[in-house]
Amino acid sequence: MADERTGPELVWSRERRAPRRPAMTIGRIVEVSLALADAEGLEALSMRRVATALGSGTTSLYRYVASRDELLELMIDAVQGEDVPPPLSGDWRADLRASAGRQRAALLRHPWLSGVMSTRPVLGPNMLRQIDTALGAAAALTSDISLASNAVDVVMQYVFGAVSRELAEQEAQRRTGQTEEQWRNSVGAYIQEVIAGGRYPQFARRVLDARDHSFQELFDFGLDCLLDGIAARANGPDARP
Numbered sequence: 018m019a020d021e022r023t024g025p026e027l028v029w030s031r032e033r034r035a036p037r038r039p040a041m042t043i044g045r046i047v048e049v050s051l052a053l054a055d056a057e058g059l060e061a062l063s064m065r066r067v068a069t070a071l072g073s074g075t076t077s078l079y080r081y082v083a084s085r086d087e088l089l090e091l092m093i094d095a096v097q098g099e100d101v102p103p104p105l106s107g108d109w110r111a112d113l114r115a116s117a118g119r120q121r122a123a124l125l126r127h128p129w130l131s132g133v134m135s136t137r138p139v140l141g142p143n144m145l146r147q148i149d150t151a152l153g154a155a156a157a158l159t160s161d162i163s164l165a166s167n168a169v170d171v172v173m174q175y176v177f178g179a180v181s182r183e184l185a186e187q188e189a190q191r192r193t194g195q196t197e198e199q200w201r202n203s204v205g206a207y208i209q210e211v212i213a214g215g216r217y218p219q220f221a222r223r224v225l226d227a228r229d230h231s232f233q234e235l236f237d238f239g240l241d242c243l244l245d246g247i248a249a250r251a252n253g254p255d256a257r258p
């Protein structure tokens with residue numbers, strides 16, 4: 018039983034027993050679970066499905082992973098280890114941008130990830146390495162660790178928000194079978210009627226004159242605006258030395 022003062026034992030601090038079967042290791046369990054979640058979503062992820070994919074019984078799986086929640090923690094941390102951050106360059110902006118880019122790429126590779134990372138943080142070694150690297154990047158801008166931490170938090174919140182729109186477009190294409198271009202063609206006649214009606218002049222300008230941007234371009238633009246704001250706050254009159 019866990020000590021009431023410390024709470025339940027964490028998956029990261031538990032001693033791992035040697036596998037009884039070569040195929041049944043934590044690494045293999047996580048690998049199979051990631052493939053299942055990537056292919057079918059988290060709804061398909063159950064201890065029974067993972068055990069079946071491993072050619073094992075569910076009871077045997079529980080000898081290595083205590084619960085589905087614990088399995089999710091291991092999966093999240095494994096994803097964070099797919100793109101190991103390089104040494105910091107000392108350029109806070111470039112390093113924080115790179116950190117944001119790694120998280121965006123991870124969320125796009127694994128569409129199920131954003132839903133589970135928006136809850137309590139995972140404290141595995143790979144996640145801690147990513148967090149420490151991001152904080153180290155922001156520390157090159159300011160010695161105020163609170164400001165550095167806030168900067169990292171808002172950048173990551175931006176990443177989640179930006180990626181959610183991109184994932185929503187992917188889901189719309191999957192659900193409807195239409196690409197964005199095909200959808201635009203399907204509503205083109207209606208949009209022309211709206212523009213001709215003259216009730217929405219700014220929307221008309223947007224449709225007729227504005228250049229369309231890729232998700233990557235929009236992401237970069239928004240991130241630049243955010244980093245500009247962080248720099249202004251760090252260098253403002255109330256900034257700490």
